[in-house]
Amino acid sequence: MPATKEENDFSSTVEFHRREWRVQRLGWIGIWAFMLLAVLGLFGGSGPLNNGRAVTDGVASVEYERYTRQGTKTTLNVTLHPETPLAGTARIALNRAYFEAFRLYDTIPAPKAVRLHPDQMVFEFSASGDEHEVTFVLEPEELGWHNLTVAVDEAKPLTIRQFTYP
Amino acid sequence: MEPVIRAIVVYLFLLGLLRLTGKRMLAQITVFDFVLLLIISEATQQALIANDNSMINAAIVITTLIGLNIIMSLLKQRFSAVDRILDDIPLLIVADGKPLKDLMDKERVDEDDVLDAAREMHGLERMEQVRHAILERNGKISIIPRGKD
Numbered sequence: 001m002p003a004t005k006e007e008n009d010f011s012s013t014v015e016f017h018r019r020e021w022r023v024q025r026l027g028w029i030g031i032w033a034f035m036l037l038a039v040l041g042l043f044g045g046s047g048p049l050n051n052g053r054a055v056t057d058g059v060a061s062v063e064y065e066r067y068t069r070q071g072t073k074t075t076l077n078v079t080l081h082p083e084t085p086l087a088g089t090a091r092i093a094l095n096r097a098y099f100e101a102f103r104l105y106d107t108i109p110a111p112k113a114v115r116l117h118p119d120q121m122v123f124e125f126s127a128s129g130d131e132h133e134v135t136f137v138l139e140p141e142e143l144g145w146h147n148l149t150v151a152v153d154e155a156k157p158l159t160i161r162q163f164t165y166p
Numbered sequence: 167m168e169p170v171i172r173a174i175v176v177y178l179f180l181l182g183l184l185r186l187t188g189k190r191m192l193a194q195i196t197v198f199d200f201v202l203l204l205i206i207s208e209a210t211q212q213a214l215i216a217n218d219n220s221m222i223n224a225a226i227v228i229t230t231l232i233g234l235n236i237i238m239s240l241l242k243q244r245f246s247a248v249d250r251i252l253d254d255i256p257l258l259i260v261a262d263g264k265p266l267k268d269l270m271d272k273e274r275v276d277e278d279d280v281l282d283a284a285r286e287m288h289g290l291e292r293m294e295q296v297r298h299a300i301l302e303r304n305g306k307i308s309i310i311p312r313g314k315d
Contacts, residue, residue, distance in 0.1 A: 031233040038170050038226045045168050069220035098265035 024055045043165060052160060060092075060147040064148070068164045073105060076136040078150065080127060090127040092134060093120045093157075095149040101164070102146070106137040120151070140164040142165040168216070168221050173230035176213050180206075181252065182236075190274055193305030222249060253303050260299035263312065273301055283307035 003011070018099060039049020052066045057130040063077040082088050089112075096119055112125040140146075143164050151157035184191065191199070214227050255302040259270050265277055280299045284290035288311045298310040 028233075031229055031236065034226075034229050034231050035170055038230070043222045043226055044220075069222055072218045072220055072223070072271050140229060165220060 020114045041067065041069060043112070044072070052162075054152060054158050054160055056152050056158040057108040060150075060152040062150050062158060062160065064160060064162065066162060068162055070140050070143060070164055070166050073137055073139050074102075075150070076138060078134045078152065080152065081132070088126065089126045090132065090134075091116075091122050091151075091153050093122045093123070093135075093149075093151040095119060095147070096121055098146060098148045101142040102138040102140055104136060104138055106135075108135040108137070130144075169214075169218070169226040170230050172214055172216065173227045174234060177231055177234050178259045180199045180210070181223075185252070185254075188273060189216055189301055189303065189305040191305065193307075256303055256308075258298060259301050259307070260293070261297050262292050262298070263296055265293065265299075275301060275307070280307055280309070284311070 026082050031049060037043065037049075038045075039047060039048030044050055044065060050065050050067050052064045054064075055061045058081065060081060061079045063079070065074045068074045078092055096116075099121065107123060109125065113124040115122040115124065123134070124129060124134070127144055140162075146162050146164065147158050147159055150160045195203075205292055215223055225307060238248075239251060242252055257269060257273065259266055259275060260274065260280055264279065270280075277293060280292045280296065281290075281293065283299065283306070284296050285291075287309050288295075290296060290309065290311055295312055296309055300308045300310075
């Protein structure tokens with residue numbers, strides 16, 4: 001016996017809902033995956049995926065956030081190791097283009113001099129033979145990927161990449 | 167990580183706090199309650215976003231709150247104990263026309279509230295016309311009128 005119009009309507013309604021439930025379940029998995037990635041730091045904040053660390057020829061190490069958020073301050077820590085051949089002055093050079101995407105708020109400790117070069121901004125600090133940490137407080141202003149080149153004294157420059165979310 | 171943790175803490179805090187206020191809180195929203203809700207939401211917003219006004223932070227907070235709500239709904243569906251704890255259970259407050267005063271007092275409901283519901287739902291005028299009244303989980307009062315027989 002062929003199905004009545006009501007039976008057809010009912011089965012198409014149920015079929016619509018089955019599709020809807022499938023999409024909903026996939027959406028839930030997406031939501032929980034998003035939460036997990038947020039906890040792991042893929043969208044900035046604390047979390048292993050966000051903690052970046054790089055070493056320049058053993059002279060200094062740079063700690064930074066891989067993922068930053070527009071308008072939310074971030075820090076760039078440069079640690080100068082005791083064996084760094086400082087000769088009383090440590091120079092940390094950052095590429096100028098970086099400061100088009102990030103506004104520099106503070107440098108701790110304050111540098112004794114800042115020298116501008118065509119493609120670099122060089123921060124000079126008085127340094128002894130101990131380990132020193134220099135913190136740059138920055139605020140991301142431009143979205144997307146940005147390259148930062150860090151050069152400490154004569155060591156080979158190091159390039160790191162950061163992504164800024166809206 | 168912090169926005170996820172902040173959202174979880176605020177969600178659980180609000181859940182616990184609103185659960186403590188009792189069933190009738192939601193059913194009786196006065197102008198003052200409404201203003202109170204606005205103030206709560208304002209204070210909550212500060213706690214949720216802290217000083218981070220980025221869109222990604224808002225997306226994380228919103229997704230976490232919705233994700234938690236889905237998890238809670240699944241837990242409530244699967245475990246009746248969780249359902250009782252989070253959503254409460256209905257309570258009989260008028261049995262066979264007789265108001266159960268001690269239960270009504272505990273839930274801060276009086277006979278006028280029952281008669282209000284009886285008038286609105288069935289056009290009843292007196293308590294004797296009510297067979298049962300039940301205080302539902304959402305704070306509303308359901309009326310089962312006496313049959314004509």
